[in-house]
Amino acid sequence: MDRQEKLKRLATAVLEMDLEGVGPLVEGCLAGGLSPIEILSQGLSAGMREVGEKFKQGEIFMPEVLVSCDVYYRGLEILRPLIRQAGGAACRGKLIIGTIHGDIHTVGKDVAVPVFQAAGYEVIDLGVDVPDAAFVQAIREHAPDIVGLGTYMTSTFMHTRETVRVIEQAGLRERVKIICGGPAVDASAARKMGADDASDDAWEAVAKLDRLVEELHAGRRS
Amino acid sequence: MSEVVDGWVRRLKGKVRPIGEMTHWERMAAAFDRKATDLVPVAPELDYWQITYAGYSHQEIYNDVDKTTDACIRTWADLRTDAIWMYVDISHQIENFIPPERRPEHFLHRGDKDYLLFKPLARTIDEAIELYESRAYERYLEGSRPVTHYTPHMLQLLEFQEKMDRIVPVIVGVATPSNYAETIVEVQQFVRWTITEPKKVKRYLDLALEERLAALDFYAEFAGRNGCQFLCLFGGARTWGPKQLEQFGYADELFVQKAVKLFPYVFWHICGHNLPEAMRLLTQWEGIKAVQYDMPYYSQKLSWAEWCESVARLFAGKRCAMNSPTTQVACHGTPEDVRRMVREFLEATLPHTTAVVMPGCEIDSYSPVENVRAMIEEARRKPLS
Numbered sequence: 234m235d236r237q238e239k240l241k242r243l244a245t246a247v248l249e250m251d252l253e254g255v256g257p258l259v260e261g262c263l264a265g266g267l268s269p270i271e272i273l274s275q276g277l278s279a280g281m282r283e284v285g286e287k288f289k290q291g292e293i294f295m296p297e298v299l300v301s302c303d304v305y306y307r308g309l310e311i312l313r314p315l316i317r318q319a320g321g322a323a324c325r326g327k328l329i330i331g332t333i334h335g336d337i338h339t340v341g342k343d344v345a346v347p348v349f350q351a352a353g354y355e356v357i358d359l360g361v362d363v364p365d366a367a368f369v370q371a372i373r374e375h376a377p378d379i380v381g382l383g384t385y386m387t388s389t390f391m392h393t394r395e396t397v398r399v400i401e402q403a404g405l406r407e408r409v410k411i412i413c414g415g416p417a418v419d420a421s422a423a424r425k426m427g428a429d430d431a432s433d434d435a436w437e438a439v440a441k442l443d444r445l446v447e448e449l450h451a452g453r454r455s
Numbered sequence: 456m457s458e459v460v461d462g463w464v465r466r467l468k469g470k471v472r473p474i475g476e477m478t479h480w481e482r483m484a485a486a487f488d489r490k491a492t493d494l495v496p497v498a499p500e501l502d503y504w505q506i507t508y509a510g511y512s513h514q515e516i517y518n519d520v521d522k523t524t525d526a527c528i529r530t531w532a533d534l535r536t537d538a539i540w541m542y543v544d545i546s547h548q549i550e551n552f553i554p555p556e557r558r559p560e561h562f563l564h565r566g567d568k569d570y571l572l573f574k575p576l577a578r579t580i581d582e583a584i585e586l587y588e589s590r591a592y593e594r595y596l597e598g599s600r601p602v603t604h605y606t607p608h609m610l611q612l613l614e615f616q617e618k619m620d621r622i623v624p625v626i627v628g629v630a631t632p633s634n635y636a637e638t639i640v641e642v643q644q645f646v647r648w649t650i651t652e653p654k655k656v657k658r659y660l661d662l663a664l665e666e667r668l669a670a671l672d673f674y675a676e677f678a679g680r681n682g683c684q685f686l687c688l689f690g691g692a693r694t695w696g697p698k699q700l701e702q703f704g705y706a707d708e709l710f711v712q713k714a715v716k717l718f719p720y721v722f723w724h725i726c727g728h729n730l731p732e733a734m735r736l737l738t739q740w741e742g743i744k745a746v747q748y749d750m751p752y753y754s755q756k757l758s759w760a761e762w763c764e765s766v767a768r769l770f771a772g773k774r775c776a777m778n779s780p781t782t783q784v785a786c787h788g789t790p791e792d793v794r795r796m797v798r799e800f801l802e803a804t805l806p807h808t809t810a811v812v813m814p815g816c817e818i819d820s821y822s823p824v825e826n827v828r829a830m831i832e833e834a835r836r837k838p839l840s
Contacts (some may be wrong), residue, residue, distance in 0.1 A: 250650060291754030294696025294730070296646040303647065335565045335572055340643040340694065362572070387786050387819040388503075390563075416727060422787035434753065 239265055240276040243308070246316070247280025249286070250300040255308045267307070269315040271322075277308045278351035283354035285348065285436035302347045309350070324355045326446040329371045330381035331359030333392050338385035340434070341415045345381065347436040354442060372405045378446045382428065384415040397427035407452075410445035414438060456768060457611045459521040463528045464618045471622070473533070474835070479537040479623040483685065485807040486775050487720045487744040495801060495810055497834040498538035498626070498777070499785075499827065500687075500724075500747075502817035505530040508824065514564055516542070517571075520604055524611040531623065534831060537811070538685060540626045541612055545573045547605035548630055548840045549638065551596040552576055552586060575641040580648050580655045587662035599819075604713045606677060612737040613681040619813035624685045627725075629714070630668070631664040632706040633691030639663075643696060648781050656703065660692045664706040668713055675717045686718040687747070693727040700732055708740055715742025722777065726816035728752045734766060738773045745775035749782075749815025752774065759796060771807040790829035797833040805837075 234242075239262050245318055246255045255277075262272045284301045287293045293301075328349060332342055339361055349356050357375050359367055361383075368380060380400070384390040393413055401408050406427075413423045413431040423431035432438035475493040477485065482496045501508070505618035506516050509526035516523045523542050531539045546562050553561055553576065559625040563572040574705070577583035596602060612625040630638070636659055637645045648656050689814040690707060692700065715721050723737055730752045737746050763778065770776050779800030780793045788796075797812055812834035818827060 252651065264744075289754060291752065296649050296696055296699055299643060299647050301648045324787075337572065337574060338641070338643070340646075343643055386800040387782050388821065391786070391819070391821045401823075417783055419783050419787050422783075 234265075236265065236267055236271075239267065240279065243276030244280035244283060247277055247301050247304050247308070248283050250297060250304055251299070251418065252304055252307060255304045256311060259308045259311045263311075263315075269312045269319060271310065273312050273316065274353075277305050277312075278353075281305050281347055281351035282436075285428065289434075289436065295344075298344055299340070302344055305347045305351065305354040309332065309347075315395075323353060325353040326378040326442060327355045327357070327375065328379040328381055328442065329357045329359060329368070329375055329377045330383060331363030331368065331371075331395060332361040332383040332385070333389050334362060335392055336383070336385050336389035338415075339383075341385065342381075342383040345383070345414055349439065349442065352439040352442075355438075357365070365396045368396060369400060369403045369405060369407045371379050371401075372400065372409055377409060378449050379442060380409050382410045382413045384418060385415060387417045390415065390417050390419075391426075393423060393428050394426040401427070410449050412438065412441060412445060457521070457524070457614055457655060459525050460528075460611050460618065462501040463525075463532070467532055467786075468619055471535070473733040474535055478621070479535070480621045482536050483598040483624055483811070484720065485723070487685075488605045489772070489775055489809045492809065493832045495805075495812055495837045496537040497812040497831050498536055498540070499830065500626075500817045501527075501530060501536075501541050501827075502540065502542065503544075503820040504818040504822055504827070505540075506676045507820055508533075508827075513566075513571075513820070517544075517564070518604075520607045520611065523604075523608050523614075525757050527612060528615055532546065536831065538624050538626050539612060539616070540687075541609055541628060541823075543605065543628050544571045545638070546571055546600045547633070548575070548601065549573075551592050551599035551601050551815060552639065553599075554595055555590075555598065573638070575644075576639045578640075579658060580640070582646075583636075584655065584659050584662065586639065587659070592666055598749045609678060610681060611682075613678065613683055617682045621682070624720075625683065626687050627674070627683045628687040628689055630667075630689045631710050632667045633695075633703070634673040634689050635667060635691070636660055636663040636706075637691040637762050642691070646694055646699070649695070649703060650702055653702065660703055664709060667710050671710070671717060673712050677823070679717055684718060685720045685722075685723050686714060686741075687722055688714060689724045693725060693729075695733070696730070697732040700730075700736060702735060707749060711743060720744055722747060722775075724816075725749065726782075729815075731755065734769060736768055743774065745777050745811065746770070747777040747811075747813060747815055749767060749778065762802045763800045764807075765823065767804040767807035767810075773808075775809045775811060776800075776804045777813050780814060780826075782814045782816040782819055782822075785814050785826050785830065786822040788826065790825050793826045795832040797830055798837075801834070801837050836838045 411428040418431035420431040509529040616625045724747045780796035
């Protein structure tokens with residue numbers, strides 16, 4: 234089997250939710266001389282992009298997407314230490330993400346994190362029901378470009394204002410862009426509450442992340 | 456007999472001005488039966504919103520049934536919507552699954568206007584099955600909030616409904632098997648297991664169904680016998696795909712079959728991004744009279760009017776359509792946004808079937824009063840020939 238075929242099979246394993254098969258396939262790619270970064274970007278991440286396409290077309294649905302994400306992670310776990318050893322992958326930006334205070338739903342974040350990683354973002358996941366102070370601490374610790382606030386319900390989305398206020402009070406607002414995500418978000422309402430944008434679709438959000446990182450860096454340059 | 460109810464009955468009975476030719480009850484019943492109404496009914500699920508509208512904080516009413524009931528009636532007396540929704544929080548539904556000493560760690564209050572945060576009861580499908588097999592919900596029922604808060608509040612509102620000679624119906628909400636099954640473990644885990652553990656999911660759903668079918672007997676005895684006729688079935692399965700609906704939809708269908716035998720006006724609540732297959736299924740399950748639906752599924756690139764029209768065509772001759780504005784627009788939009796959404800919904804729906812104006816999910820507690828009023832006013836303005 235040639236390199237392309239191996240990578241294609243890996244992408245298909247993600248799409249077909251092959252939890253058992255992904256590990257041996259990643260190992261096979263490594264044994265065949267493919268680099269961890271190649272395996273990640275052209276195998277696992279390519280699979281996640283295909284998942285996104287099929288989700289948008291209504292060919293697969295949230296249960297399938299979530300299991301595909303689990304497959305992606307299972308493969309990534311094998312590659313992560315090797316990528317670290319090799320000096321890391323090219324990174325489009327750094328993002329900290331967490332489900333906002335008072336919200337324990339992870340259904341959106343569980344999809345968003347692997348999608349963002351597959352798109353080339355370094356993602357630090359702070360978990361669920363994240364206190365505002367923990368976002369502040371994580372900004373200081375990790376110096377991200379973007380803060381992702383996951384919300385599942387309208388009530389918790391409304392907490393955005395408070396999280397932004399706490400980040401502002403800590404003097405960190407200018408250092409980061411803030412984006413809200415989840416099924417109940419609304420971009421103009423997010424902006425009114427002090428965030429920079431919002432998206433209810435992880436794949437569409439990638440384009441927004443790219444724009445926000447660009448704006449942030451342009452702001453830092455000027 | 457309840458003092459809070461009697462106080463309101465003394466103030467309101469014989470004194471509430473009719474807003475049309477029909478009573479609120481008659482208007483809702485006619486819409487559900489797909490008959491002509493004098494005005495378009497408006498019945499938003501006011502939930503937490505009515506608590507703060509009535510001047511209470513969420514924490515203030517959490518342990519006070521009288522204040523909860525007072526908030527619901529006070530809000531209705533002021534806004535004159537076509538139904539009164541019971542206040543329900545998650546502790547009312549599932550506290551009886553949890554031993555008393557562990558309850559505080561599962562229910563956390565947020566702010567005065569916010570909801571109750573619930574932490575799941577089981578981490579694995581095996582734990583979830585064990586929870587049902589051990590019949591935890593029976594062992595811990597005594598002294599739990601379904602008994603001490605939910606039921607007394609429901610009975611008070613039904614007492615009000617009956618003492619007011621049924622001019623306005625009280626909507627009692629019941630969660631379906633899929634809703635319970637998802638809530639207990641958190642939806643994201645449940646939907647994964649539909650793929651990775653389908654046999655166990657079936658076992659789990661069968662157990663949830665058994666408990667829910669027994670719960671319907673309770674509703675027949677306590678709600679039905681006390682005058683309840685309008686029953687909202689809070690469906691889960693909102694993120695399921697067509698395969699899951701086909702494989703596991705049977706539990707909710709069996710639940711519906713029993714509910715519609717016990718109550719005359721049963722409707723289904725399906726919030727979120729509605730899958731077309733789910734909407735079709737809801738036109739096939741016999742006995743449901745109306746569907747409180749929400750937004751189009753992600754892959755359906757439709758305008759609001761197009762979406763409403765597509766649903767109305769699907770519901771024609773079968774179901775009353777309940778929607779508009781969305782919960783999000785009711786919260787973040789302007790009164791004009793709200794009016795426009797209501798208008799588009801009615802214009803798209805009424806040529807095909809009857810309509811009830813209400814968001815596909817609850818009115819969020821942060822929604823401005825002027826938006827709620829705009830929704831009601833816009834519906835009332837719609838001329839019906």
